[in-house]
Amino acid sequence: MARKQRHDRQSNEQELEEFLGALTLEGRSAHSIGAYRRDLEALLAALPGPLDEVRPADLRECFRRQQQTGRSPSSINRAIGATRSFCRFLYEEGRLETNPAQALRSIRLGPPLAPKHLTVTEVQRLLSLPDTDTSTGRRDYAILMVLYNTGLRVGELCALGRDDVHLPAEGWGALQVVGKGRRLHRLPVNRPAADALLAYLADRDDGEPALFLNRSGNRFSVRGIALLVNRYLRAAGITDRSGPHLLRHTFATHALRARPNLRAVQELLGHAWVTTTQRYTHLEVEDLQAQVAELPANHLHGVSLGLALPNSGGAPRPALTVQRASTAAAVGGSGPSPTEQAAGR
Numbered sequence: 001m002a003r004k005q006r007h008d009r010q011s012n013e014q015e016l017e018e019f020l021g022a023l024t025l026e027g028r029s030a031h032s033i034g035a036y037r038r039d040l041e042a043l044l045a046a047l048p049g050p051l052d053e054v055r056p057a058d059l060r061e062c063f064r065r066q067q068q069t070g071r072s073p074s075s076i077n078r079a080i081g082a083t084r085s086f087c088r089f090l091y092e093e094g095r096l097e098t099n100p101a102q103a104l105r106s107i108r109l110g111p112p113l114a115p116k117h118l119t120v121t122e123v124q125r126l127l128s129l130p131d132t133d134t135s136t137g138r139r140d141y142a143i144l145m146v147l148y149n150t151g152l153r154v155g156e157l158c159a160l161g162r163d164d165v166h167l168p169a170e171g172w173g174a175l176q177v178v179g180k181g182r183r184l185h186r187l188p189v190n191r192p193a194a195d196a197l198l199a200y201l202a203d204r205d206d207g208e209p210a211l212f213l214n215r216s217g218n219r220f221s222v223r224g225i226a227l228l229v230n231r232y233l234r235a236a237g238i239t240d241r242s243g244p245h246l247l248r249h250t251f252a253t254h255a256l257r258a259r260p261n262l263r264a265v266q267e268l269l270g271h272a273w274v275t276t277t278q279r280y281t282h283l284e285v286e287d288l289q290a291q292v293a294e295l296p297a298n299h300l301h302g303v304s305l306g307l308a309l310p311n312s313g314g315a316p317r318p319a320l321t322v323q324r325a326s327t328a329a330a331v332g333g334s335g336p337s338p339t340e341q342a343a344g345r
Contacts, residue, residue: 052095
């Protein structure tokens, strides 16, 4: 294939628009397109010349400077991924003689931080706040219930139409959702969330197709839902975490604790890769304590260790004592303990 070189930044900017247009045709969300645009515009501005004159070392240096400025590793890796995709697009279209990003590698990340989530008590406090004696309160309650009980992304929630909701009088309901990459999937809706939706829809006497309307009677925007959720979070005394995505994280965390089926939760969340869902398999201190509590050692009453442990007042505590007989019984043995065997050698 003949390669056609470009020698100015303006042509790269035009090619960027073509690339973003191709991503749009692939079904990428507006949010993803915006992230690609920001990352690639920053890259083109930082490079020493147009892309057909850029060396792999120039790209590595660009991202090294981003690290030095304190940009987060995950954001840098997102920009690296965008750069690889953009350069591959230009190479395959015949705009570049060589692909300078072909060998570009992501930077190493530490152990992923567990997504922030709410405790069950905090969820109960949050859901108790909407005044369900009013139509606005019933709407807000339905929004919070759907976000928590389905794990929807806020963009997916805003895009829902009334025709996307199936709510029988009894049993489970369902939502038809268009997720990332325009993937269509059907989500189950439990009875509490279904009842909340039915109560809200009973107040609707308009012909608007959108499921959730703001006070102006228009479809809720992502920002509008974020403001609503944050207002209730603050009212619940939750100020260190925010945003509707917090309820998605909470849904995933609680779902995996209730029934640790990673594949099922992946499907519910609409993740393309199970590794994305694995972020939610984090363990709290209580989880670790519960795991250790199941060890046989917790039922052992062992030998006197002769240790005098100081208490908070500085005085020694009684020595730790355990009964050997209980030790043997707990591990299912009836013969002498390993200590006794050693002593008898």
